[in-house]
Amino acid sequence: MLTTLKSIAAVLLSFGLLFIANGLFNTLLGIRTRLEGFSTEVTGLIMSGYFAGLLLSAFFSTHVISRVGHIRAFAVFASVISASALFHIMFISPLAWGLIRLTSGFCIGAIVIIIESWLNEMAENKVRGQVFSIYMITTYAASGTGQLILPLADPKSFHLFTIISILFSFALIPVLMTKAKAPKQMPPARMNVAELYRTSPLALVGSFMAAITNSTFYSMAPIFTHDIGFNLQQTAYFMSAAVLGGLLLQLPVGKLSDMLDRRWVLSGVSLMVSFVSALIFFLSGKNPQVLIIMATCYGSLAFLVYSISAAHANDFTPKDKMVQTASSLLVTYGLGAIFGPILSSIIMGRFGSDKLFLWLACLSMILSIYAIYRSTKRKPVTPDQKAEFVAVAANHTATKQLLVSGKTSYNSEQKKSLDQ
Numbered sequence: 001m002l003t004t005l006k007s008i009a010a011v012l013l014s015f016g017l018l019f020i021a022n023g024l025f026n027t028l029l030g031i032r033t034r035l036e037g038f039s040t041e042v043t044g045l046i047m048s049g050y051f052a053g054l055l056l057s058a059f060f061s062t063h064v065i066s067r068v069g070h071i072r073a074f075a076v077f078a079s080v081i082s083a084s085a086l087f088h089i090m091f092i093s094p095l096a097w098g099l100i101r102l103t104s105g106f107c108i109g110a111i112v113i114i115i116e117s118w119l120n121e122m123a124e125n126k127v128r129g130q131v132f133s134i135y136m137i138t139t140y141a142a143s144g145t146g147q148l149i150l151p152l153a154d155p156k157s158f159h160l161f162t163i164i165s166i167l168f169s170f171a172l173i174p175v176l177m178t179k180a181k182a183p184k185q186m187p188p189a190r191m192n193v194a195e196l197y198r199t200s201p202l203a204l205v206g207s208f209m210a211a212i213t214n215s216t217f218y219s220m221a222p223i224f225t226h227d228i229g230f231n232l233q234q235t236a237y238f239m240s241a242a243v244l245g246g247l248l249l250q251l252p253v254g255k256l257s258d259m260l261d262r263r264w265v266l267s268g269v270s271l272m273v274s275f276v277s278a279l280i281f282f283l284s285g286k287n288p289q290v291l292i293i294m295a296t297c298y299g300s301l302a303f304l305v306y307s308i309s310a311a312h313a314n315d316f317t318p319k320d321k322m323v324q325t326a327s328s329l330l331v332t333y334g335l336g337a338i339f340g341p342i343l344s345s346i347i348m349g350r351f352g353s354d355k356l357f358l359w360l361a362c363l364s365m366i367l368s369i370y371a372i373y374r375s376t377k378r379k380p381v382t383p384d385q386k387a388e389f390v391a392v393a394a395n396h397t398a399t400k401q402l403l404v405s406g407k408t409s410y411n412s413e414q415k416k417s418l419d420q
Helices: 002-035 040-068 070-090 094-122 125-147 159-170 172-177 193-199 201-227 232-245 250-259 262-283 288-302 305-315 319-351 353-375 400-419
Strands: none
Touching (some): 002 040, 002 070, 002 201, 040 094, 070 172, 125 232, 159 172, 193 201, 193 319, 201 232, 250 305, 262 288, 262 305, 262 353, 305 319, 319 353
């Protein structure tokens, strides 16, 4: 494992720098749209552009990667996103920002695909699970750390955008300096969302709802904190607490879902997300310290929903269709992520920013009820028939490169040994 860690250290360092910058980028833009006087609905459209870019990258970025190679593609996408940070302060208009966010999302999605391909290439099957865990920790830790840079400068000035651009540029260095061999291109998987629904309706609905709530939080929570009177430091702590909280329960709840009916686990987690969201709504405008603690609770629960939904889908998926299921889940998640900021901005614009978490509470309650309903329609799988739970990051849409290729690689080797 130590040898593997040494080989992937440069790639993880680049990835960490990217997500420190990206975590700060998303929160800063939410606040800056308020300072520029953009309406809540316009802000929702701007922020949804990022998630549209993520989804588009899953379809089209691989053409660039296969044409020029992983290292050059990484340099191209990182350079573009570094420039995009500065474009925000050069062209201040909703249309320009929407297009820049679309471009940023596309580049981040492409970079995640490149990084995950790299990790998959360098991680042997026996340590793949550990590598995936380190990767998830890096994702959440970097995104959470990025929030803490927010109070270092006035969001009205250009300084924070410059810091973001510098971090994106620095992320190039470890990858360009690494001696690790560039990964092979992974063939694209056929996607069939309709078949995913036939396989597991709850997995599809859970993935879609998780995407709506997660993208809503990342995009609109900074506006919520700004409008209820948080200062920059309090907003940074609120966002950081929620993101870092995403790490707390992944392993214990994941193991619990491996032993129990995942539908009841998903229903219970969604119910608790609804309860915590309602508490944040009722406490909004009151003690900031209490709200920051509640944000940790929210992140620790809300960011579980997609992982549980994905595991539930895998429980009913034949081994030879794992890649297709993962791809369909990603499309479903990507579509939901686009709608999240748009729907929430309409709610906030019409009823007030303080209603954000009331909206999230309603969404989570609907999912909880639907999970209970689905538990009456099909017998649960036994623990020995279940796929192993794997934590999935809640702030981007790739993750199939490492997870699925690992499973298919393992199954391929297992089949060869049986044939022999």
